Each structure stands twice: as C-alpha cells, then as structure tokens.
Amino acid sequence: MNSWLLPVMLATPVLLLLALGIVGFVLRYQRRLLRQQEQLRQVRDASQQQALEAALLAQEDERRRIAADLHDGVGTTLAIAKLHLSTLGQPNLTEEATALLDQAIGEVRRISRNLLPAALQKFGLPFALDALARTVPADGPTHVIIEQRGQPRRLDPKRELIVFRVVQELLGNGLRHAHAETIEVSVDFGPDYLSLQYRDNGVGFDPAAGDLPPAPGTRSGLGLTNLRSRVAVLHGTLRHDSAPGAGSKVWISFPIPYLPADQKPALTTSV
Amino acid sequence: MHIPSWLLTFCEYLEQTASLVVLLPLGLAFWRWPRLPKTMRLMTVYLVFTELVLLASSLVELYRPAWSYGIWHFFTLVQTLLFFRIYYLTLSSPAVRLLIQFAAVGFTVFAFLDSLYLEGLQQVNSYTHVAQSALLIGLALLYFEQLLNELHITRLEQDPLFLVSTAVVLYFSGTVLLYVFVNKLSAPADYASHQVIYTLNSMVNLVQYLLFALAFWYAGRTLPSQSRP
Incomplete structure (x- = not known):
C-alpha cells in the first residue's frame, strides 16, 4: 500500500472537522447576532412606548392645567362680573349682558368638563x-x-x-x-x-x-x-x-x- | 498496511450507494422545479450534468479508455463555472461579482493550461482541483459572511443556499488532499489504495448529496425571515 495514503487518510477528517467547525460557528454566531438584534429591537420598542406614554401623559397634564385655569380663572372672573352686574340694580339694562355671561359661564364649564372629566x-x-x-x-x-x-x-x-x-x-x-x-x-x-x-x-x-x-x-x-x-x-x-x-x-x-x-x-x- | 477484504467490499458498496443517493436531490429538484429559484435550477442543471458525465465516463471507459481523464477535466471546469454562476447570482456585493467574473476567466485559462501542459490529459488534474477547492470554499465563505451581515434569514439550516454552501465547504475541504495526492496514490497496481481514495470521496459525496437533497426540500418554501435593515 502506498506510503502517502495514511497521512491523507488522517488529514482528511481533520480538514472535514475544520469545515464543520466553520459551518457550526456561522450557525451559532448568526443565532447570537439575531438574539442581540431582537434585544435591541425590544429596548427600542420599550423606549418608544415610554415616549408615547410620556407624550400622552403630558397632554393630559396640559388639559388638566387648562381645565383648572378655565374653571378657576375665567369661570370665576365671569361669575364676579355677573355679580357686579346684579349689584347695579337695573335688571332691564343688564338682562341681556347677564344672559350672555350665563352662556359664557356654561361654555367654560362644558369645556373644562371635557378637558378633565x-x-x-x-x-x-x-x-x-x-x-x-x-x-x-x-x-x-x-x-x-x-x-x-x-x-x-x-x-x-x-x-x-x-x-x-x-x-x-x-x-x-x-x-x-x-x-x-x-x-x-x-x-x-x-x-x-x-x-x-x-x-x-x-x-x-x-x-x-x-x-x-x-x-x-x-x-x-x-x-x-x-x-x-x-x-x-x-x-x-x-x-x-x-x-x-x-x-x-x-x-x-x-x-x-x-x-x-x-x-x-x-x-x-x-x- | 494491510486492508482486510471485507473492508474493501464495504467500500465498493459505499461507493455504489453514494452514486445512487444523487437520485434523491434530483428527484426532489424535478418535483419542486416550478417553485425553484434560479440558483436552485442551476443546481439541478449541475446534478443532471454530473449524471450525464458519469454515464459518458462509463461508456468512454469501455470504448475509448484514453479519453477517460479528459472527460473529468471537462467536468471540473463546467462544475466550477456552474458554481461560479450560482454564487454570482447569490452574492450581492458588486466587488465580489466582479471578482467572480475575473476568477471564472482565470480559472478557465488555468484549467486548460493544466490539462494541456502542466499535468496533461493522461492523469487527474489535481492542480485544477486544488484551485477549484480554494475558489469555491472562498465563495461559500463569502456567502456565509453575507448571511451574517444581512441577518434576514432566521433559520439558516433551512436556507437552501446555506445548505448548498455547507455541502461545498465539506466536499471540497474533504477531498482537496485526495486530489493533491491522487496521482501518487492511485497507481493501477495498488487496488487497495485506489479503493480507499474513492471510498473517502464517496463518503463526502454522500454527505454532499444529502445536503443538496435538504436544500431542494426547503427550496421554494417560505422561510421564517425578518425584513432587511
């Protein structure tokens, strides 16, 4: 039998093993990269969710502030103005203005209620x-x-x-x-x-x-x-x-x- | 070293089994033909071509034994060019595609040079085989790199071209040494050495055809994938 045969027979499995190792490495490395990409995506999704939540909460905060300002500021001022009108003691002259003030107070209440139920x-x-x-x-x-x-x-x-x-x-x-x-x-x-x-x-x-x-x-x-x-x-x-x-x-x-x-x-x- | 006769018989059976196993990927290829992508159709062409060369080789052995090696020299060239085409269609980098074009021209010139001047037509073209192994393993590794860069396939073991590339890497790394030494080992008088070489080749071939069969099984199916970044 040829003297070259034994080294070839021994080296061939080694080369095959090396090739298998490369394929195995590619498979494992690809899985790891995919896992990392998935984790990254989850973190990105979570931060987007947080940003969205924060934006909505900020919007609600702003609505609450506007509702409070309308109710406590504009609403109160209108009520005081109506009170002043009633102290004039001339209902014939102030009737229309009082009705308009009532309407404005009602509107302010409605808007305020809508903004913050x-x-x-x-x-x-x-x-x-x-x-x-x-x-x-x-x-x-x-x-x-x-x-x-x-x-x-x-x-x-x-x-x-x-x-x-x-x-x-x-x-x-x-x-x-x-x-x-x-x-x-x-x-x-x-x-x-x-x-x-x-x-x-x-x-x-x-x-x-x-x-x-x-x-x-x-x-x-x-x-x-x-x-x-x-x-x-x-x-x-x-x-x-x-x-x-x-x-x-x-x-x-x-x-x-x-x-x-x-x-x-x-x-x-x-x- | 003495090789027992039962082992030689086993080797002969294994060789025959390996040549029959090719029917499995071929059958799957014809079954799935309408759904096969272009690259896998080229793989089918390659398998049909292999079978035709095997048939032609058997006939030539009977009627013109002197031409026997010439047929296999021609097979090596066409096989390499077919794989070049498959990887040309698969690899997306323009630089790599240009490299494949140059490699195809260079390889063809070298194969002719080897067959006509370096080793001649009366023995196995081992130099061409070594160049073929290096180039095709390189292209398979470039495909692996592309897969790792793009990450759009989640189950690599179901990607037909990953399976084909795995088969390429295993076959050519497993047989490169055999082809390096084949002209020294397979003297006609040394039947045992000759048989061992072909058995080793058959074993790697068997694995290659099984991987090709798997590739055709998964080809044309919708694989779990993620959108490209």
Missing part, C-alpha cells in the same frame, strides 16, 4: 361612560348607545383615563365624520381584559386611503392614528373594518388588571 376621577369609568352618552342630545341626528357588559369595575386611574379618551375619540370621530343614524359602543369588562366595540351605520371610509386627503363627503379614517397610539400605551390591540357607504366597525381589546373591589383608586393622580 371630573366624573371619571370621582366615580370611575362606568359612570363617566354613562355621563358621556348623556352629553349627546337625544333628539339630534345621531342616536348614541353606550352599552356596558360584564361587571363594571374600577381600574388604575391612568388606565381609566386612557380608555375613556379612546371611547371619547371613537364617539367624537363618529359624530363629526360618520353622518350616521346610530352609533353603538359596547364596553365589555372581561375577567382580565376590557374590550370595546364601536359600530356605526354612517358613510364609512376606505381603510387603504389613510395617507390621501379625503374626498368631499368621505372620511379618511385618520382618527385611527390617535386611537392606535392610545391603545398601544396599554399594550392593546385594534382592528377595524370599513368601506365607503358601509359604516365602520372598530374592535379594541386591552389586557387590564382590575383593582380589587375593596381598593379605591387614589383621587389625586399624576394625570
């Missing part, structure tokens, strides 16, 4: 939702139904405010743009989730045309962007279905830890 802070989401439904005139062109299912419970105040804003935005968008006869919002207080279903029989919109300016008489569905941001803060999911002339449906679900029945949410919150 006191009912939400004091009595919680179920009560605030009922109050929200009552703000829509019953004899208006759109009939609004807000239905609550399951066992209505209190949530963490921050979550309550976000859920309330979502319902408010859904309702506001519907009333402004849908031209619907009926808007139904159903709030389901599940065991560890809270889901919202919105349905209207209005003009609908083309979900694919979100980036284009809407044609006259149609909706662009851009309000969904704000909704998505709020839903994302609570790690919720949002689905929608609409077509021009076919009304709109929106399904939102949040994973929500409810507060125990014996625990009341703190009235003063950071929001």
